[in-house]
Amino acid sequence: xxxxNSVIKFVLKNIDLHIPKGKVVGVIxxxxxxxxxxxxxxxxxxxxxxxxxxxxxxxxxxxNIATLRETAALFAKVPVFDEKENIRDYxxxxxxxxxxxxxxxxxxxxxxxxxxxxxxYMDLKVTDLSFGMRRxxxxxxxxxxxxxxxxxDEPCLGLDQNGKEAFYEIVRKCQREGSTVIIASHNMEDIxxxxxRIILLNEGQVVFYGDIEELHKRFIPMDECFVQYEGRLPDLxxxxxxxxxxxxxxIQIRYNSNHVTSKEVIEHILSCTKIKSVxxxxxxxxxxxxxxxxxxxxx
Amino acid sequence: MGLTPYLAFAKKxxxxxxxxxxxxxxxxxxxxxxxxxxxxxxxxxxxTREAVDGITMTMVTTNFILSLCxxxxxxxxxxxxxxxxxxxSIATEMLLPVSFHxxxxxxxxxxxxxxxxxxxxxxxxxxxxxxxxxxxxxxGNFVLFILSAILGYGVLWSISFMFQMLSxxxxxxxxxxxxxxxxxxxxxxxxxxxxxMPKWMSGVINFTPFASIYFSPVQIYLGNIGAAxxxxxxxxxIVWILVLMIIGKLLWIKGQKKMVVQGG
Numbered sequence: 001x002x003x004x005n006s007v008i009k010f011v012l013k014n015i016d017l018h019i020p021k022g023k024v025v026g027v028i029x030x031x032x033x034x035x036x037x038x039x040x041x042x043x044x045x046x047x048x049x050x051x052x053x054x055x056x057x058x059x060x061x062x063x064n065i066a067t068l069r070e071t072a073a074l075f076a077k078v079p080v081f082d083e084k085e086n087i088r089d090y091x092x093x094x095x096x097x098x099x100x101x102x103x104x105x106x107x108x109x110x111x112x113x114x115x116x117x118x119x120x121y122m123d124l125k126v127t128d129l130s131f132g133m134r135r136x137x138x139x140x141x142x143x144x145x146x147x148x149x150x151x152x153d154e155p156c157l158g159l160d161q162n163g164k165e166a167f168y169e170i171v172r173k174c175q176r177e178g179s180t181v182i183i184a185s186h187n188m189e190d191i192x193x194x195x196x197r198i199i200l201l202n203e204g205q206v207v208f209y210g211d212i213e214e215l216h217k218r219f220i221p222m223d224e225c226f227v228q229y230e231g232r233l234p235d236l237x238x239x240x241x242x243x244x245x246x247x248x249x250x251i252q253i254r255y256n257s258n259h260v261t262s263k264e265v266i267e268h269i270l271s272c273t274k275i276k277s278v279x280x281x282x283x284x285x286x287x288x289x290x291x292x293x294x295x296x297x298x299x
Numbered sequence: 300m301g302l303t304p305y306l307a308f309a310k311k312x313x314x315x316x317x318x319x320x321x322x323x324x325x326x327x328x329x330x331x332x333x334x335x336x337x338x339x340x341x342x343x344x345x346x347t348r349e350a351v352d353g354i355t356m357t358m359v360t361t362n363f364i365l366s367l368c369x370x371x372x373x374x375x376x377x378x379x380x381x382x383x384x385x386x387x388s389i390a391t392e393m394l395l396p397v398s399f400h401x402x403x404x405x406x407x408x409x410x411x412x413x414x415x416x417x418x419x420x421x422x423x424x425x426x427x428x429x430x431x432x433x434x435x436x437x438x439g440n441f442v443l444f445i446l447s448a449i450l451g452y453g454v455l456w457s458i459s460f461m462f463q464m465l466s467x468x469x470x471x472x473x474x475x476x477x478x479x480x481x482x483x484x485x486x487x488x489x490x491x492x493x494x495x496m497p498k499w500m501s502g503v504i505n506f507t508p509f510a511s512i513y514f515s516p517v518q519i520y521l522g523n524i525g526a527a528x529x530x531x532x533x534x535x536x537i538v539w540i541l542v543l544m545i546i547g548k549l550l551w552i553k554g555q556k557k558m559v560v561q562g563g
Contacts, residue, residue: 010562040562045390047559061559068396078390085315096307097397 001149001180002042007051010037011204015051019182019197021148024175026191027184029201030289035184036075038201039151042182043073056148069098072147076154080138081126087137088122091144098145109144115166116140132158136166143170150174150181156190168194188285202292212285217258219288219295225253225265226279234272239265249276304397305405312409323417330371330422337363337490338430354494358521361432365520366489366513368423372414373452373512375459377476379403381466389558400460400551407456436522443529447516450536454511455483457543464547467554488514508539 002019011034019025027035040046041053044060044067053060058067074080081090095105113119118136121129129137135158142150150171156164171181171194185191191198198215200208208215222242228250236244241255253265262280269275316323341359349355380403383389392399426432435441462479466472484490486509493501493514504510515532518524524532 037562040390043394045393045559046562047556063393065396068394071394073394075390077387079386079388080391082388089311093307093311096304097395099303 001056002182003052003054004041005052007041007053008049009041009046010034010049012037012041012201013204015206017199017206017209019180021180022175022178023196024171024181024194025183025197025199026188026195027182027199027201028186028188028191028285028289030293031186033201034204035186035201036077036153038199039073039075039153039182039184042149043071043075043151070148071151072142072145072149073151074138074142074153074155076157079126080141081134083125083127086123086125087118087129090141091122094141094145100145105145108146109140112140112143112170115170116143116163117166132160132163135159136163139167139170143174146177146179148179150179152181152183154185155183156185156187164190186289188288192285200288200292202289202296205296207292207296208288215285215288216282219291220283220285221256221258222254222283223257223262224281224283225255225262226277226281227251227253227266227269228276228278229269230274230276232273234269236268239268241265305401308402308405309409309412312406313413316410316413317417326371326414326418327422327425330367330418331425334363334367334422334426334430337367352494354492357431357433358494358523359492360430361521362488362492362514362517364423364426364430364432365517366487368419368426369448369451369513369516370489371422372411372419373455374410374414375407375456376403376410377459377463377480378472379406380463381469381472384466385470393558403460404456411452433521435520440519440522444516444520447519447532447536450533450540451512451516453540454508454536454543457540457547458483458508461543461547461550464550464554467550467557483509483512486510487512488517505535508543511536511539 001021001023002017004015004017007015011032015038027038029035037046041048042055042060044055044063047061056067056070058064060067060071081087091109094100095102110119113122116136116139118133118140121133121137126134126137135155139152139155142152155167159167171183174181175194181194183191183195192212195212197211198208199206200215200219208218230249233246234251236251236253239253239255240259241253244251244253251269255265266275266278338360341363342356345351345356345359380389383392392402395402435444458479459476462472462475465475469475486504486507488510493504493510496504511532515536519529519532
């Protein structure tokens with residue numbers, strides 16, 4: 001669906017990527033790591049300084065009508081609605097501009113506006129909406145039509161938990177219908193629920209491209225296990241762990257998941273003593289952004 | 300696909316215009332006041348004279364009525380592009396599968412048709428009733444006048460189109476648009492009929508696009524010029540539209556290039 005061959009643009013350096021059809025890809029990275037630039041390149045709003053980009057086998061810069069119809073993009077900083085008109089006026093234009101059948105479009109719009117819960121704001125102007133409501137309506141503008149590629153910049157900005165969940169649900173639905181969705185966000189937690197793959201950008205370079213498990217192993221391998229035990233103190237000397245702390249009947253163990261799995265840790269403790277409760281905590285995915293930065297700074 | 304989206308844009312702009320009623324009535328009032336002032340000034344200049352340089356007072360009146368009424372419906376939004384560049388929504392527009400220029404023209408035409416029906420016609424009727432003007436020189440002249448007026452709008456639109464493209468390089472195009480509009484007002488004959496310009500000056504103005512906007516249709520209406528000159532007027536209008544549009548289009552291509560290279 002998306003192919004990048006050694007693309008250079010602004011902060012982005014030598015991007016080589018291939019995103020297959022039907023994937024949900026999260027683009028994460030610190031501020032000014034090139035997330036929006038990457039999406040704008042795919043939308044054809046920017047021209048690479050060198051390298052090639054193909055979206056659905058076409059150069060997005062060519063802006064041919066077919067490509068434009070198959071792509072739906074939403075950028076955080078670009079206003080969507082005309083301040084002088086109602087939200088509904090904007091939506092009414094979409095089927096005309098894209099040549100969609102009115103009844104099909106209305107059905108889809110109804111389900112999307114119900115899911116994102118902006119239906120009751122349809123007759124207001126954008127200036128009358130709160131930030132979160134505007135964001136919901138803006139997300140509605142791209143999901144109310146069928147596209148092969150969705151490009152979304154910071155979708156969860158201003159969304160509450162309900163909004164986020166509705167958004168995930170719609171993204172999953174689009175994926176089931178065979179669409180490719182690329183989401184850029186600085187907040188990892190927003191993405192991990194839906195993304196199959198992660199692109200981690202650091203100062204314009206792709207430092208990681210793969211699934212979330214892999215990202216954990218590479219950048220944030222440290223897991224923590226909290227065990228409440230009953231009976232005698234387990235012997236942890238033979239486990240390859242970083243550190244542990246004992247507090248009455250509780251043990252907190254920190255270990256590198258590349259060296260020892262959580263299963264091994266628990267089985268080992270079980271072999272020594274009885275367990276009352278177990279809680280395993282993986283490190284926050286956002287930590288990977290920090291790790292990536294630290295790795296690049298220390299060479 | 301085809302024309303449908305553009306018709307929808309035109310219809311939308313037509314309808315949204317009708318929402319601003321006060322603006323609309325004030326517009327008619329504005330046209331009438333200006334008309335009245337201009338006609339009165341020339342009346343007092345003429346005094347008791349029948350004609351000046353072969354131009355009668357009724358010809359002057361007719362010139363004002365026609366050009367001011369045409370001006371009232373020749374709607375062009377000079378800031379269509381610049382407002383979109385300034386707030387960044389140009390990126391949203393670029394992603395739509397319709398031509399930006401087509402959309403711009405359709406929006407302007409929708410407004411123009413609204414103003415033609417609800418502004419031009421009432422203003423013209425009021426003017427004929429209260430001030431009075433000459434009838435067209437003949438049925439043929441009247442038809443040619445309408446054709447020439449449509450091309451006149453084309454010229455006016457192309458001038459605005461070309462100047463709007465400067466928005467890619469300038470943050471504020473207001474000053475340039477104001478200068479452009481002063482040129483149009485003074486050199487198109489809607490303020491000072493071009494008959495009264497010095498010979499050398501009207502010669503120069505004839506070679507600018509400004510004379511093609513209002514003055515050519517008025518000349519045709521009054522039957523002041525012969526068949527050969529009428530033909531020349533049409534040629535000039537068409538050539539100007541083409542020249543301005545080509546320059547505008549080249550600037551547009553350059554501007555777009557700038558946008559995708561430098562980013563918005």
